[in-house]
Amino acid sequence: MRRRLGDRLLFGYVWLVMLWLFLPIAVMIVFGFNDTQSKSNVSWQGFTLKWWGRLGDYPELLDAVYNSISIALIATLITTVLGTLLGLALGRHRFRGQGATNLVMFAAISSPELVMGASLLSLFVSAGVQTGYRTIVIAHVLFSVSFVAVTVRARVVGLDPSVEEAARDLGASSWVTFWRITFPMILPGVVAGALLAFALSIDDFVITQFTSGATVTFPLWIYGAVRIGIPPQVNIVGTCIFAVGVLIAVVNSVTARRRATA
């Protein structure tokens, strides 16, 4: 009987934590449908869908969302290529400088974002580089490339080398072996790394603030709007990004389960 009680307490505690985790998200979603009259969206006034039609009230907000998405796409593309190459090198080859490469990657993962942002801005200021869209992309590739490399490396290490040997024994060139055998096998790792890079980029605030110059992304716009009050349109955009994230995660886990059972 005592065992049951302990389990129940644990169960209750876990659901309390879950509730706490979801509370601000639920509030964000619900207040996107709030029929508020004043500029400040603070108390519930009734249900409405009108904000969905009035997304264009804040053109700068839409520009910021557009910047966030396009930066994330470009950064993800570059990051995925660079990170995959790094992951292949680290997972497949033994070479001098491997330890140093690992160390730098570890530093990129574990350095506080604040310090990375501050040092990048120091560099750009010293070198006379104007900060803006391009420097944001540079920074986003920087902090996500190691995550992609680690993800791909884990996949590469788990590969059975005899499959590639078989391809080579059958006369395939190393180029053909890579694209027909190795790449399809590491593809799940590459996709997972790319998704992670996209998620990191679209959500980033700290490094972005340091390297943005006059360019504004979605998180930067929200931060700037905190003092004057957040319009319901922000809740709607947040809800949409949340929904897309959930969708991708669900599809990902379903396909993973299907692959596991197949």
Next chain:
Amino acid sequence: MKRLTPYLLILPGGLWLVVFLVVPLIFMVSVSTQQGDVVNGFVQTFHIANYTDALGQYRTQFLRSAVYGLVGTVLAILLAYPVAYWIAFRGGARKSTYLLLVLLPFFVSFVLRTVSWKFLLADDGIVFEPLKSAGLLPADFHVLQTTTAVIGGLVYNYLPFMILPIYVALERVDPSVVEAAQDLYASRVAAFARIVLPLSLPGVFAGVLMTFVPMTSDYVNAAILGGPDNTMIGNIIQTEYLVNQDYPVGAALSFTLMAALLVGIFGYARALGTQNVLEAAAR
């Protein structure tokens, strides 16, 4: 050609990391001893006083950040461990679904989550206003602009980085080991304390590394949820760089913060046995 392959593979990514991570860090150290202003430019004068001035002036914020980071990390362990434990041992076939559920809130942008907390905790917001008009709370009750709000925000925002590594460590614990302990008449508490807990500690250590560093250097939570008495060192660095454009002082503070964190991490690693932490971090 074969011997060159790994170098060709790491060249683009490695170059990116060197040019935009290693070189900037060196630049930051150089900037930290310069003098001047934005209009007339900065000149290298090896002005070490930037450090002593900055440290003297902002000692409070440094200490406050360390305390917030420590308290936040401990709270995160207390919240994350039972959740990770429940998912790993009671989740059954739906483990990955529950894990996904726990991570879902973090699909919402970091800043937006924090803003949402500000909204929830507002003095006359949807939670406190009804309680105040019902007389259940004094009219001047507030949570925003307090230490509680800032630490609460820090714990909320970095919780997944604690849950995930602990979950991974617990998931690896072979249930038959626990059964064996119970067959040998260990009580449930003893089996947990002597078997499960020690086996999961590497996950806790990794979680501490992954939450303490970002919590200590955070400035978003203090800026949105905190008041003038909650300023963290991150807020000072952000202001020096982006508002005052006093890059030397900002650089001196950033470098000090990073050095302090590095010393802390290595001290921590030493205390636990280096291998454990690096292994845990490598996962």
